[in-house]
Amino acid sequence: xxxxxxxxxxxxxxxxxxxxxxxxxxxYGPGDRLPGENDLIAEHGVARMTARQALxxxxxxxxxxxxxxxxxFVRSFRPLRRRGIQRLSQEQWGSGRxxxxxxxxxxxxxxxxVAVSEEAAPEHVDRxxxxxxxxxxxxxxRRFVLDEKPVMFATSYLPTSVVAGSAITQKDTGPGGTxxxxxxxxxxxxxxxxEIRSRMPTRDEAQQLGISAGTPVILICRTAFAxxxxxxxxxxxxxxxxxxxxxxxxxx
Amino acid sequence: xxxxxxxxxxxxxxxxxxxxxxxxxxxYGPGDRLPGENDLIAEHGVARMTARQALxxxxxxxxxxxxxxxxxFVRSFRPLRRRGIQRLSQEQWGSGRxxxxxxxxxxxxxxxxVAVSEEAAPEHVDRxxxxxxxxxxxxxxRRFVLDEKPVMFATSYLPTSVVAGSAITQKDTGPGGTxxxxxxxxxxxxxxxxEIRSRMPTRDEAQQLGISAGTPVILICRTAFAxxxxxxxxxxxxxxxxxxxxxxxxxx
Numbered sequence: 374x375x376x377x378x379x380x381x382x383x384x385x386x387x388x389x390x391x392x393x394x395x396x397x398x399x400x401y402g403p404g405d406r407l408p409g410e411n412d413l414i415a416e417h418g419v420a421r422m423t424a425r426q427a428l429x430x431x432x433x434x435x436x437x438x439x440x441x442x443x444x445x446f447v448r449s450f451r452p453l454r455r456r457g458i459q460r461l462s463q464e465q466w467g468s469g470r471x472x473x474x475x476x477x478x479x480x481x482x483x484x485x486x487v488a489v490s491e492e493a494a495p496e497h498v499d500r501x502x503x504x505x506x507x508x509x510x511x512x513x514x515r516r517f518v519l520d521e522k523p524v525m526f527a528t529s530y531l532p533t534s535v536v537a538g539s540a541i542t543q544k545d546t547g548p549g550g551t552x553x554x555x556x557x558x559x560x561x562x563x564x565x566x567x568e569i570r571s572r573m574p575t576r577d578e579a580q581q582l583g584i585s586a587g588t589p590v591i592l593i594c595r596t597a598f599a600x601x602x603x604x605x606x607x608x609x610x611x612x613x614x615x616x617x618x619x620x621x622x623x624x625x
Numbered sequence: 626x627x628x629x630x631x632x633x634x635x636x637x638x639x640x641x642x643x644x645x646x647x648x649x650x651x652x653y654g655p656g657d658r659l660p661g662e663n664d665l666i667a668e669h670g671v672a673r674m675t676a677r678q679a680l681x682x683x684x685x686x687x688x689x690x691x692x693x694x695x696x697x698f699v700r701s702f703r704p705l706r707r708r709g710i711q712r713l714s715q716e717q718w719g720s721g722r723x724x725x726x727x728x729x730x731x732x733x734x735x736x737x738x739v740a741v742s743e744e745a746a747p748e749h750v751d752r753x754x755x756x757x758x759x760x761x762x763x764x765x766x767r768r769f770v771l772d773e774k775p776v777m778f779a780t781s782y783l784p785t786s787v788v789a790g791s792a793i794t795q796k797d798t799g800p801g802g803t804x805x806x807x808x809x810x811x812x813x814x815x816x817x818x819x820e821i822r823s824r825m826p827t828r829d830e831a832q833q834l835g836i837s838a839g840t841p842v843i844l845i846c847r848t849a850f851a852x853x854x855x856x857x858x859x860x861x862x863x864x865x866x867x868x869x870x871x872x873x874x875x876x877x
Contacts, residue, residue, distance in 0.1 A: 386829065394748055433825045452822075458875050496646060567873045570704075571823035571866040573685045573839050577638065589823050589841035589866070614823040614841070621819045621873050625715050 384419055385426035392427065396436055396447055407437055407445045433587050448615070453482070453519060455612075457567055457621045485523070486516040487544045491533055498530045501596060502604050509533045511542050513551070516581070523582050524616040529608040535560055551606065552597070560605045562597040569593050571614060582613045589614045636671055637678035644679065648688055648699055659689055659697045685839050700867070705734070705771060707864075709819055709873045737775070738768040739796045743785060750782045753848060754856050761785045763794050765803070768833070775834050776868040781860040787812055803858065804849070812857045814849040821845050823866060834865045841866045 382390065392408070395401050408416065413424035428445050431437035437445050494502065494510045502510065513529040529551065531541060540547045541554050552562050574582065574590045584590070591614045597606040634642065644660070647653050660668065665676035680697050683689035689697050746754065746762045754762065765781040781803065783793060792799045793806050804814050826834065826842045836842070843866045849858040 383829070386827070397749060430827055433827065457873055497649065563877050565875055565877065569821065569843075569871040569873075570869075571841050571843050573841065575638070575682055575685065577635070587825050589825065591821075591823050617822075619821040621709055621821075623710050623817055623875065625815050625817065
């Protein structure tokens with residue numbers, strides 16, 4: 374931030390801000406070593422604790438990471454931009470492309486774990502999908518990996534009465550994925566709701582996503598609706614927050 | 626989650642899940658005392674550490690909080706639902722209502738701090754707003770409070786060349802707020818982009834938002850565009866993640 378007449382930011386924050394700007398402008402690229410505590414002390418005339426706090430800010434923000442004995446480096450993992458709205462538009466899945474290909478641009482997001490099963494519906498899923506008495510759901514659990522690092526878990530729930538016998542119950546749902554198959558079954562998704570929360574990961578989540586200390590998860594719960602507001606899928610996603618920027622573009 | 630044949634969840638997680646369901650179903654309401662460690666030990670036949678972990682899960686998720694010597698209680702602060710898209714539709718601000726009133730339903734979200742100033746633009750703002758050489762920005766810093774708890778900071782940047790002399794440079798922007806004024810000035814916002822990230826708060830942010838331990842912040846950066854893609858406002862928001870659910874509703 375450009376300094377102003379009454380800059381009340383504490384010193385460590387000002388140093389962190391200037392380092393952040395240098396990272397954002399590309400002066401320090403992914404994997405580059407940042408100035409160390411001694412460099413910051415010499416350059417800014419601050420105490421060691423202040424220099425440490427400044428670097429701590431960037432680590433807390435997921436911009437930098439310590440490597441033992443070597444210093445503090447710009448995180449080389451670039452966040453993935455997830456475009457919520459274009460990603461789900463019919464042009465994407467209508468033409469047989471995976472909805473995920475909109476996200477990844479030149480990088481390769483792959484599913485490294487898939488499990489599909491028929492289960493009793495969790496209560497909150499039962500309530501939203503408006504299932505018949507005792508009706509089960511098809512549950513699709515997937516883990517997504519980018520540059521060999523797990524970045525997201527997704528668990529989809531679909532009414533068995535809708536998807537039974539289709540490729541949705543197989544590991545490979547075929548071209549265009551689940552939404553193309555739902556369309557063929559007469560339940561084309563026409564409306565989506567995404568609800569977003571953030572919290573600290575559970576121990577399990579941290580382990581399974583390989584999340585660094587001080588990094589939250591973002592939870593996205595997406596509900597897909599077919600004609601007449603019929604809910605046909607709930608997809609609960611758990612994202613490593615340091616790996617993602619979510620984007621929503623919309624008209625007034 | 627309804628239990629299935631192969632429930633591999635660890636015990637503490639199963640206990641946490643059942644307590645979460647009881648909270649979500651309303652069995653335990655806001656402010657209610659949850660079963661304590663001794664209750665969970667007696668009921669589930671688990672070790673104290675397991676009972677403690679189960680309650681820890683709910684605290685990490687922001688659903689429960691400890692009160693010294695009294696036990697663990699359902700957090701009485703209900704998250705605010707922020708509807709990203711409807712909230713910004715012209716019907717809202719076009720008719721003189723604050724864009725915020727869509728959020729709050731029956732609860733009262735108020736601005737308890739406002740500061741307006743003319744400043745040099747931070748570099749990332751300069752780049753996005755496409756300012757003229759040396760052009761300054763009008764900076765509006767606000768803090769929003771719900772039920773007397775601070776829940777969000779927002780800092781808006783608008784080109785001085787666009788807003789000079791208007792109520793946007795005053796603390797009170799008048800009916801319909803900044804967007805209604807921009808429309809009067811010939812820069813009606815017609816398109817929005819919201820970018821969302823999450824990270825741990827800085828010390829300052831935690832203090833100023835009164836954030837409990839183990840709670841991240843959600844960052845929303847909104848850019849408002851007038852006709853021909855002219856960016857007219859950047860609004861950087863910092864939200865207490867335990868206080869918010871963000872919702873985006875959109876058609877395929």
